[in-house]
Amino acid sequence: MFWTADRIYSQGIEQAQQRIYEFFLETVRRQTPDEVLAVFKCLFINFNDQSNPEITAALDQILTAYNEKEFFYTLKRCCYILINNWTVSNNRVYIQSLIDVFKDSSIYKKPTSIKLRTLRIWLQFFIKSEDFKTLKLFTISLNPVSSLDHNWSNRFASYLLTDQYTNPTSSLEQRQAANLLAQEMKAKFQFNLAMYTARLSNHHSSQSKPNNPTSLSSNVLNLVTLMLTKNSVLNCQSQANNFLASIKELTYYDFKVRLLQYLDFSIADPEISETVQTKLHDDLFKLKAEHHDHLVNPYLILKTSKFLISQMTSSDHEHLTELFNILLHHTNPLNFVVLLLKLLLINDAVRSHLELRIALIIKYYSRYSESKCKSVIAFIDMLNIALAVYAGETRYNIVRMHTHETSISQEKDMHQDSQISKFDEKKYRIFSQVR
Template structure:
C-alpha cells in the first residue's frame, strides 16, 4: 500500500508540473512572436509587415523568421484556443499602436481586411492548419474582431455607415477599461477615443463659428451632429445656465455642503441635487420615487458613517447605472421611463450633474453609454430615433462641458423695451467658443476668428494632424 500511495502521489504531482511547463512554453512562444513583430514594424514598410503577419497567422508558411513560425506552431499545437486568441489580439494591437503613432492609418485598415482572406475557409488535410483556420474563423465571428474594426471607423463616411459609427468614441471605452485586454489594445482604444472626441469638439466649434457668420453656405463646415440647426438652440440653452446657478457652481455647492455628512443624509442630498431647478414635474416625480427606492437600501451598512470620496464614487456609479443600464445588457427601467417623458436634455443634465460632483465617474458613464448603444445597434435609426436623439444631446452637452473648450453667449441685440426679462430668447444671442491649453494653439486662429477661411478638406487630408 505504501508503494502504491507513493506512485499515486508522484502521478498527482506530475500533472501540475507538466501544466506549468506547458504554460511556460506558451509564454515563451508568445514573447517570440511579439518581439519579432515589434522589431519588423519599426523597420519594415507596412505592406511587408502585413505580408509577414499573413504568413504567420493566415497561411502559416514561408515566414522570414523560423523562430516566430515555430512559436505559432507551438501555440496552436498546445490546443489552447484562448491563448491563441490572446496572442492574435496582442499582435494586432502591436501593429495598430505602432502605425497609429506614426499616423500611418492605411495599414490599419488593411490589417482588418486580412481576416477576410478566403484561405481561412479552405479545407486542408493538415490538422494543425485546420485548427488554426478554425480558430481564425471563430475570431472573425467574435466581439474581439468587432472591437478591432472600430479602429478603422474614423475613415468611414458616417452618413454611409451604420448610425452607431457616430459614437465610436464611446464604443471604445469598454476596451480600454477591460483589464483582460492586452495593454496594447487598451492604449490604442484610449488614444483613438480621445482623438475622436477632440475631432468632434473641433468640428462642432468650427460649425458653430461658421454657421453664425456671413460666410456663404458652401463655406460652412458640415454639421458634426444629427440635430440639424437645432444644435445651435441646444447649445445656447446649455450655455445660458451660467452664473450662480450654473451646473458647475451648483456642483461645487453640493460638494461643499455634503462634506462630513452621514452617508444616509448624503443619499438624500444627491436626490435633491439631481432634481433641483428641473421644470418638468413629471420627470421630477419619477426620478424622486425611483431613486428613493434604490438609494434607501444602497450600501445601508454605511448609513451612519461620514461619507468618503470612495463612497461618493461608488454611489455616483450606481446612480449612473440606475439612469442608464443596471445589468450592462439592456436599458434600465428608469432610462426608458425618463426618456418617454419628453426632452432628453433633462436626463442628460442629470448625468452631467453626477459627473460634475465626481469626475472619476466619467469613464463609468461612458462605458454604460456604450452598452446602451450596443443594445440598440441592430435597430434601424428611424426605429430608435428617441435613443439617437438622446445620444446626440448627450454628446453635444458633454462636448460643451469639456475641460478644454469654453463656450460663451453674447447678446447681439439690445431690446428697447424688454417685456419679459426672465424669458431667454436664443435667437438674440451668438455662441463663441474659446480653446484652452489642452488643444494645440494652431487651432486658435480658426476658432477665435470665425471669418477666417474654412480649412479645405482637399488640401488638409484627414485633418488628423490638427488634433494630435
C-alpha cells in the same frame, strides 16, 4: 515550488507567445508596412513563413496545444502591436490593409493539413467575434462613410472603445490603442462642435452652412445657447459647485437627501418626476446604509454616483433598466442628460463608468436601424454636446451683440419639451476658446 504538467504547459505557451510578440515589435520597427503585412499574412493566414521558422514553430506550439483562447489573444495582441506602431509612425492608413488581410479567400478553404485547418477554422470564428468588430473600429477615422456597414453607431465609437482601454484583461497594446483613438474622436467632435456653433452663430444667408457634427439639425445652436444661459436650469456647473460647497461636514445620510434635491427630478413632468424619485429613493437609501452616520467622503460620493448612473441605464451590464426607458421615451431626453451631467460634475472619476454604460446602450440599439433609434441617437448627441460644453477642453461663451436688447429670456415653463428654446442668431454670438 512544485512544477506540475499544467504549469510547464502554460509556461511553454507563454514563451511561444512572447517570441511572436517580440518578433512583430522588431519587424514593424524595421520593415515597411507592406512587408510587415506580408509577414503577418504568411504566419497567421498561410502558416507558412519559411523565412522565420522560429516564429512559425512558436505558432505551431499554440496550435498543437489546441488552445483557441490563447490563439485569439496572440492574434489580437499582434494586431494591436502593428496598430500602435503605425499610429506613432503616421502609417495609420495601413490599419485598413490589416483588416483586409482577413478577407483572404483561402481562410474558407479546407486544407489537408490538420493544423492549418484548425488555424483557419479559428480565423473564421475570430472574424465573427466581437473582438474583430472592435478591431474594425480603428478604421472608422480612415473611411467613416464606408466602414462597418454604415451602422449609425459608428459615430459614437469613442464610447465603444471605453471597454477596451478600461478592461485590465485587454493587452497593454490594445488599451493604449483604444484610449488614443477614443481621445482623438472626442477631441475631433469637440473641435467640430466649436467650429460649427461659432460659424453658424455668425452665419450669413449667402454662405453655405458648416457641417453639423450631430444629428440634431438646427437645434444644436439652440441647445448650446440654453446651456450657456446663466439663469437657465441647465446652468449645471454653478449648481454642482454650490452642491459640493453645501455637503461639507454632512453625514452620508444627509448627503443622500441633499443629492436628491440637487438632482431635481422636477425637470421632468410631475408624474415622471414622482415615478423616477420613487424608484430611486428606496434603493439609494439602502446603499451603504451602514455608513449613514459617517461623514461623506469622495469614495462614498463616487460609489453613490456610479450606483445612480447604473440605476438609470443598466444595473447588470446586460439589460437596460426600466428607469432608462422612462427617462428616454417618456420625457425630453435633455432631462436625462442633465441628470447624468450633474452626477459627472460632482465627481469626474465617474466618467469611465458613465461611458461604459453609454457603450452598452449603443450596443443594445445598434441591432436596429437608425430610423428606429432616433430617440437614443438624439439623447447621445445631447449628452456629447453637454460634455463638450461643461467637461470638455473648450470654453464656450455667449455674447449679446445689441446691448439695448433684453437678455435671452428664460421660458416660464422650463419643464416642458420646449426646453430647447428659440435663438435669435442676429442678436447673439457664441465664441469658443481652449480652456
